[in-house]
Amino acid sequence: MSRTYDLTQGSILQALTRLAIPIIATSFVQMAYNLTDMIWVGRVGSGAVAAVGTAGFFTWLANAIILIPKVGAEVGVAQAIGRKDIADAKSYIRHSLQLIVLLSVLYGIGLIIFRHPLVGFYRLGESIESAARTYLVIVSLGMVFFAINPIFTAIFNGSGDSTTPFRINVIGLVMNIILDPLLIFGLGPIPRLGTAGAAIATVIAQLIVTLVFVWEAKKRPELFAGLNLRSKPDRPHLKRIVNLGFPVALQSGFFTLIAMAIARILAQWGPLPIAVQQVGSQIESISWMTAGGFQTAMSAFIGQNYGAKKWERVSKGYFVGLGIVSILGLFATFLLIFGARPLFSLFIPEQEAIAHGVVYLRILGVSQLFMCIEIVTAGAFIGHGKTFPPSIVGIGFNLLRIPMALILSTTSLGLDGVWWAISISSIFKGLVLSAWHLGYLRTHPEMGSLRELSA
Secondary structure: OOOOOOOOOOOHHHHHHHHHHHHHHHHHHHHHHHHHHHHHHHHHOHHHHHHHHHHHHHHHHHHHHHHHHHHHHHHHHHHHHHOOOHHHHHHHHHHHHHHHHHHHHHHHHHHHHOHHHHHHOOOOOHHHHHHHHHHHHHHHHOHHHHHHHHHHHHHHHHOOOOHHHHHHHHHHHHHHHHHHHHHHHOEOOEOOOOHHHHHHHHHHHHHHHHHHHHHHHOOOHHHHOOOOOOOOOOHHHHHHHHHHHHHHHHHHHHHHHHHHHHHHHHHHHOHHHHHHHHHHHHHHHHHHHHHHHHHHHHHHHHHHHHHOOOHHHHHHHHHHHHHHHHHHHHHHHHHHHHOHHHHHOOOOOOHHHHHHHHHHHHHHHOOHHHHHHHHHHHHHHHHHOOOHHHHHHHHHHHHOHHHHHHHHOOOOOOHHHHHHHHHHHHHHHHHHHHHHHHHHHHHOHHHHHHHHHHO
8 A cells, every 4th residue: 555545534625636637647648649640740731630530530439448447447446445455456457457458459450350431431532541541550459558558547546646657658658759750751761651650659659658557567566466367357346347437438439429420520521620620629638638637536536535435525525626627617718719729720730720720619618617517527426436427418418419510500600510519518518417416415325414515
């Protein structure tokens, strides 16, 4: 236990921020991977961005698979440590690592086999589709490294140590920053590889991160000693990991599939709107990744206090986190609305793309506060081990994006109607999920003594 952190004592604000800041920094590192690719690939042209963005939908879909063992590891480890049951924490670690290796290998093979129909779904033209297929195959070959790093991160976060994953992921980012321009544009004996170079750079960087995580795990006997990853999984732990992670994974999978359907709607205006959405979503990720850091911190905080049965800290912790992300959401709204042009022009220098990108960012800026509220509330539910409510709200309102986009895009709004469909649904998700959680605090038997806090 020497390098795990007890979140069941002391200042709630300090505990949340101490845990969240490295997680947020790690999220920005992950975002920087994508932004680095977009910045350099954007210099090749909007067609290259569309190719990487199209292939990126399928790596994005991989996040749904990753979430099954990731949530299981995070919640299982946090609650076990809250109960002071280290043997149980190690069981969750072992099963999560075993599960992600199996799932990532199968998913990577599936992407390679079905790459032609998957990429062809978008009908973007042979040159763009060819580049997208190449990018997809390369990333799929390194899928196990892409997938296992979030599991290691979740294990450390659940134990209360969010600094170590940040430091390790920074190493990968530095490698990606160095390799991207070299492999995309070439230098000396290194050939110009274009979008394939971006994929190779990402895989190498992720491989290095995995190796450093393994090296760090050897120094953490309190968490990783005696795991025996080749041993047969036991049904109770595997079942609970799947039960915890599957609803969240289902939500993420639907989110990606819906985003792919939205991209198909956008394709009627050509490849430019898809490129705009890919770059715009990367910029918008500044806010949702920041809120996501507090989501993970909230999950670990509530998980440990739930395991320790400290109900007052569980309830107060949610309201402290809610106040923090509300400030973040308002700042994000201001940034996206008033800083849209300079932000977007960093990535694609084409004037038509910038014009569309500015509109995209300003419309999405309206919903940033509600999106942040939804994200941290989902973390609260996850910490309780209740992954069903955020999944229901997320899937339900995300599905509404498709008919809303189809209807609004046929009005005078045109393409902007698609952006409004995304923004409006985010507003409703934040309102509904936070109301559901307040109701949970009021009515759940374990929270009954804390009704006045949510009154």
